[in-house]
Amino acid sequence: MNPTSPQTEATAVGLAVADSHHGHHHDPHLAHHFDSTEQQFEADKLGMWIFLVTEILFFSGLFCAYAVYRANHPEIFEYAHIFLNRTLGAVNTVVLLFSSLTMAWAVRCAQLSQPRGLKVCLILTLLCAFGFLGIKYVEYKNKWEEGLLWGARFHPTEEALAHVAGGAHADPGDHSPARHKDAAKHGEAHKIAEAPKAAEPAAAHAEAPKHGAGMPQPEHVSIFFGIYFCMTGLHGIHILVGIGLISWLLVRSYRGEFTDGYYTPVDLIGLYWHIVDLVWIYLFPLLYLIH
Amino acid sequence: MSEHAIHTTTAHGQHGDHGHDHDHGHVxxxxxxxxxxxxxxxxxxxxxxxxxxxxxxxxxxxxxxxxxxxxxxxxxxxxxxxxxxxxxxxxxxxxxxxxxxxxxxxxxxxxxxxxxxxxxxxxxxxxxx
Missing domain, CATH: 1.10.287 (Helix Hairpins)
Structure with missing residues (x-):
């Protein structure tokens, strides 16, 4: 190009202006080893995605345990899932999906520099997170009171067993004859508790024949509750961490720290929150909705 | 290009935000x-x-x-x-x-x-x- 062209001159001036500017008013959010906020944002985001990948692999260990036990003992899962309250599970699914919507909306508000909308969305997300934990607390409390715990702590109360027997009838999806057929199919793996086991209370066994109408209790039902508490517990810990992170975002948004030029934390914590939702999307049918 | 520089200047003045104008293109x-x-x-x-x-x-x-x-x-x-x-x-x-x-x-x-x-x-x- 012609070196004397006015366009080139203008470019040179423009660059000079931009450069001097860069020197004097450095963006406080831009680290020196990045060329631009755009590059920094992309790098931050990739880092977050790599962290999320480790989260998925972390949870996958538990999904593996689930798959192995379910493949070997389908009868335990078919029997034990009736103890879980599927209505509360479904409500919690909707609560978490709604919180994902409000979080995605919070990112939108941050991108558009709408501080009021950002705060409202973050508060709604936070309320949903507390709501989820509240419902989870009710479920855990019921399990605790009904003696539906892991390992040697599995001592179901008579009420709990009666609930299962009743639930099996009340629920039109759970046809008892079909369940029996299914149970019979599992043949050798399906050891009905004939010989009393030392680890389990005699009371539960005395009750067992009465509730035989629902479904006979297979052995080692406590395995299901071990898996249930590990999976939902680890997920619950992630919700707690999410509550902490979203509260931090809320404080910063009240300080007016997020604009359309800088909203990286909102975006990245949003991604984390969606991953927590994603794990629950799989947990809900695997634990509550076993056919 | 000079226009770009001026825009950047105003953007900096308001938000203290380098590269602000680029972001809108790809976000x-x-x-x-x-x-x-x-x-x-x-x-x-x-x-x-x-x-x-x-x-x-x-x-x-x-x-x-x-x-x-x-x-x-x-x-x-x-x-x-x-x-x-x-x-x-x-x-x-x-x-x-x-x-x-x-x-x-x-x-x-x-x-x-x-x-x-x-x-x-x-x-x-x-x-x-």
Whole structure:
């Protein structure tokens, strides 16, 4: 190009202006080893995605345990899932999906520099997170009171067993004859508790024949509750961490720290929150909705 | 170009924000109607996954449940997590994790059932004692 062209001159001036500017008013959010906020944002985001990948692999260990036990003992899962309250599970699914919507909306508000909308969305997300934990607390409390715990702590109360027997009838999806057929199919793996086991209370066994109408209790039902508490517990810990992170975002948004030029934390914590939702999307049918 | 420089100057003056003008070009902002549509679709799929347990499909039930869950996960990832509009490399990283989860579970499942008879034998022997 012609070196004397006015366009080139203008470019040179423009660059000079931009450069001097860069020197004097450095963006406080831009680290020196990045060329631009755009590059920094992309790098931050990739880092977050790599962290999320480790989260998925972390949870996958538990999904593996689930798959192995379910493949070997389908009868335990078919029997034990009736103890879980599927209505509360479904409500919690909707609560978490709604919180994902409000979080995605919070990112939108941050991108558009709408501080009021950002705060409202973050508060709604936070309320949903507390709501989820509240419902989870009710479920855990019921399990605790009904003696539906892991390992040697599995001592179901008579009420709990009666609930299962009743639930099996009340629920039109759970046809008892079909369940029996299914149970019979599992043949050798399906050891009905004939010989009393030392680890389990005699009371539960005395009750067992009465509730035989629902479904006979297979052995080692406590395995299901071990898996249930590990999976939902680890997920619950992630919700707690999410509550902490979203509260931090809320404080910063009240300080007016997020604009359309800088909203990286909102975006990245949003991604984390969606991953927590994603794990629950799989947990809900695997634990509550076993056919 | 000089206009660009002037714009940058004003942007800096207002936000103290270098590269502000670049960001608008590549950041995708989700429109409200799309966010709500995705949410409604997720609710609908949740309803489906609950309703389908009332229908006996035999061993297919678990696969239907997992298929619906995967459809929901895909919606969340593509729209709520912006992967549809994001740098493709992030999508690749994300999908790679599922590939490895797939390896993890399927390799473990290969021989899982093989140990069961031995475990059963041992359990029976202990009981007999």
């Amino acid at each position: 995708h902002i989700m429109p409200p109607w799309l966010l709500i549509t995705v949410f409604v679709a997720l609710l609908f799929l949740t309803f489906i996954t609950v309703a389908v347990t009332r229908v006996d499909l035999g061993p297919l039930n678990i696969w239907v449940a997992m298929g619906v869950a995967t459809a929901k996960a895909t919606l969340v990832a593509l729209y709520f997590m912006h992967l549809k509009y994001d740098n493709r490399f992030n999508l690749l990283v994300f999908l790679a994790s599922f590939l490895f989860v797939g390896f993890f579970i399927s390799i473990i499942m290969l021989d899982t059932r093989q140990y069961q008879p031995a475990i059963q034998q041992r359990t029976d022997a202990l009981k007999g004692r």
